[in-house]
Amino acid sequence: xxTARPQTLQRLAVESFALSADTTQPQxxxxxxxxxxxxxxxxxxxINNLQLPMLAQLELLGDERKTASGPNGTQYQELVTVVAHxxxxxxxxxxxxxAIDARDGKPKQWFTNDLPLSVHSSAARIANxxxxxxxAHVVRILAALLWLALLVGAAVLxxxxxxxxxxxxxxxxxxxxxxxxPLVSEAERRRHQIEDALLVLRAERTRSxxxxxxxxxxxxIGAPEGETLADVLRRPGCAEGDLHDLLVALERSxxxxxxxxxxxxxxxxxxxxxxxGSLT
Amino acid sequence: MxxxxxxxxxxxxxxxxxxxxxxxxxxxLLALLCNGHVLLEGPPGLxxxxxxxxxxxxxxxxxxxxxxTPDLLPSDIVGTRIFDQRESSFATVLGPIFANVxxxxxxxxxxAKVQSALLEAMQExxxxxxxxxxxxxxxxxxxxxxxxxDSEGTYALPIAQMDRFLMKINVGYPTREEELQILxxxxxxxxxxxxxxxxxxxxxxxxxxxxxxxxDEKLKRYIVDLVAITRAADRVSVKSVxxxxxxxxxxxxxxxxxxxxxxxxxxxxxxALLVGRDFALPDDVRAVAASALRHRIGxxxxxxxENVSADAVIDAMIAAIPAP
Numbered sequence: 001x002x003t004a005r006p007q008t009l010q011r012l013a014v015e016s017f018a019l020s021a022d023t024t025q026p027q028x029x030x031x032x033x034x035x036x037x038x039x040x041x042x043x044x045x046x047i048n049n050l051q052l053p054m055l056a057q058l059e060l061l062g063d064e065r066k067t068a069s070g071p072n073g074t075q076y077q078e079l080v081t082v083v084a085h086x087x088x089x090x091x092x093x094x095x096x097x098x099a100i101d102a103r104d105g106k107p108k109q110w111f112t113n114d115l116p117l118s119v120h121s122s123a124a125r126i127a128n129x130x131x132x133x134x135x136a137h138v139v140r141i142l143a144a145l146l147w148l149a150l151l152v153g154a155a156v157l158x159x160x161x162x163x164x165x166x167x168x169x170x171x172x173x174x175x176x177x178x179x180x181x182p183l184v185s186e187a188e189r190r191r192h193q194i195e196d197a198l199l200v201l202r203a204e205r206t207r208s209x210x211x212x213x214x215x216x217x218x219x220x221i222g223a224p225e226g227e228t229l230a231d232v233l234r235r236p237g238c239a240e241g242d243l244h245d246l247l248v249a250l251e252r253s254x255x256x257x258x259x260x261x262x263x264x265x266x267x268x269x270x271x272x273x274x275x276x277g278s279l280t
Numbered sequence: 281m282x283x284x285x286x287x288x289x290x291x292x293x294x295x296x297x298x299x300x301x302x303x304x305x306x307x308x309l310l311a312l313l314c315n316g317h318v319l320l321e322g323p324p325g326l327x328x329x330x331x332x333x334x335x336x337x338x339x340x341x342x343x344x345x346x347x348x349t350p351d352l353l354p355s356d357i358v359g360t361r362i363f364d365q366r367e368s369s370f371a372t373v374l375g376p377i378f379a380n381v382x383x384x385x386x387x388x389x390x391x392a393k394v395q396s397a398l399l400e401a402m403q404e405x406x407x408x409x410x411x412x413x414x415x416x417x418x419x420x421x422x423x424x425x426x427x428x429x430d431s432e433g434t435y436a437l438p439i440a441q442m443d444r445f446l447m448k449i450n451v452g453y454p455t456r457e458e459e460l461q462i463l464x465x466x467x468x469x470x471x472x473x474x475x476x477x478x479x480x481x482x483x484x485x486x487x488x489x490x491x492x493x494x495x496d497e498k499l500k501r502y503i504v505d506l507v508a509i510t511r512a513a514d515r516v517s518v519k520s521v522x523x524x525x526x527x528x529x530x531x532x533x534x535x536x537x538x539x540x541x542x543x544x545x546x547x548x549x550x551x552a553l554l555v556g557r558d559f560a561l562p563d564d565v566r567a568v569a570a571s572a573l574r575h576r577i578g579x580x581x582x583x584x585x586e587n588v589s590a591d592a593v594i595d596a597m598i599a600a601i602p603a604p
Binding site for chain 2: 211225226227228229230251252254255256257260
């Protein structure tokens with residue numbers, strides 16, 4: 001696979017490009033949103049060459065895109081609904097955009113910020129809730145004056161309302177970062193995504209991780225959810241070679257019986273490795 | 281070293297005799313693996329009898345063909361008791377249903393009493409003649425045919441009876457290339473007989489293997505969703521030949537029964553085994569869904585008045601459920 005061809009890229013003046021979430025402390029099994037926002041000076045009907053991060057540690061539930069054009073340019077927002085199945089710290093890698101910079105006519109790759117999330121289990125949330133309740137009780141006892149409590153309440157309410165207007169983790173006025181030359185090729189980017197998937201599957205050798213990696217790989221090759229393997233294998237480039245073997249191996253790890261799962265995950269890891277190797 | 285025989289060997293042996301008709305061959309093998317029966321709808325002359333006869337020959341099993349007519353009696357199928365004057369006692373004569381592969385040709389030409397005698401035997405896998413019950417041979421596969429072109433003087437099968445068939449296949453005409461192959465293959469007076477490639481014991485062991493094929497929880501939910509949408513298809517739209525958009529629910533009186541859910545799971549297992557897998561995939565379910573649901577959905581008169589094909593409605597319902 002060759003490098004990305006600059007002439008196929010859109011000509012854009014990127015003003016902001018950010019990755020956020022509606023909470024930085026999602027709970028296990030509770031869906032939340034990861035939001036990619038992009039503002040460009042031009043009026044365009046769609047944004048091409050925007051790559052979402054892998055999201056392999058999360059299960060993807062839905063993806064909604066909105067593009068609004070006006071006198072100030074185009075505001076693009078992609079709302080990805082996800083759910084975490086295990087607690088712990090997750091860092092979502094930056095989303096990327098490849099385009100020709102309208103300011104100097106050079107092909108560039110822009111990056112969003114990365115997004116650290118701290119996933120809590122329900123038990124931790126309940127324990128946390130109890131602790132917070134006790135603390136609030138002590139604070140109430142210590143509070144001497146009612147007017148002070150009212151003032152604090154008003155301040156909390158104001159902060160809450162301000163926070164509701166903008167997503168919690170959205171950094172205000174995110175500086176646009178970009179890498180000039182060389183432009184990262186499609187193959188290179190895909191290789192990074194496959195390597196991410198490999199890391200996830202090696203670290204978590206479970207059915208649920210296999211299903212998430214399968215969904216992520218389908219996303220990488222542009223296959224929509226709801227298709228079957230036979231549909232995906234009809235796509236160009238998927239019918240043979242390392243990618244075919246990888247898709248078949250992931251399908252097996254997602255649907256085989258429990259006793260075969262370790263061996264099927266070994267095969268899937270080997271297939272991921274071979275496919276990543278074929279992209280170098 | 282002995283080489284273990286696989287269901288695929290049976291398929292290859294049949295494909296040497298039958299040109300095309302891949303869906304009929306697959307249906308016959310799935311019926312064998314899933315211990316079910318097949319209903320075929322299609323015009324005459326499409327090698328249905330040859331396929332059944334070849335299947336029986338490939339298994340060294342017994343084949344019988346019953347031509348259904350309006351004057352057929354239940355005893356003509358299951359058998360009867362006749363009085364032996366020399367012995368001064370009744371003797372039981374078993375009917376043609378006692379075979380491994382039975383072709384019930386034009387099943388809708390016989391009245392309901394005869395149809396139900398056959399269908400009861402298919403379900404119970406035994407028949408009662410006089411005071412004695414007789415078990416049918418194992419394996420026992422019935423392939424029933426219906427002709428959609430010539431409906432005068434026929435007795436339509438009620439949905440409750442159709443439900444007993446594991447799958448219904450619409451048999452179409454061969455392609456031009458297949459028809460040329462048919463000409464070449466059957467030009468000789470004596471065609472090659474089908475070679476025996478498996479035994480009835482092999483079929484029984486394949487059936488046990490099919491039963492053990494793993495169906496994941498995600499697939500089970502997919503199967504249940506596929507059947508459920510036939511009962512509440514409000515969100516599914518279909519286009520009539522005239523271009524009007526209709527809700528599928530407006531064309532359906534009643535959806536598929538839980539027997540369809542079981543049939544889908546059996547067939548998905550069988551298909552997985554046919555391709556040499558011991559776990560089923562969404563592709564297996566989707567591949568057999570139309571055949572398992574087609575005869576279990578009660579369409580109303582609007583299907584005809586709005587000029588919509590039943591298969592188009594079924595395909596739209598299947599497409600409306602995303603695969604896991």
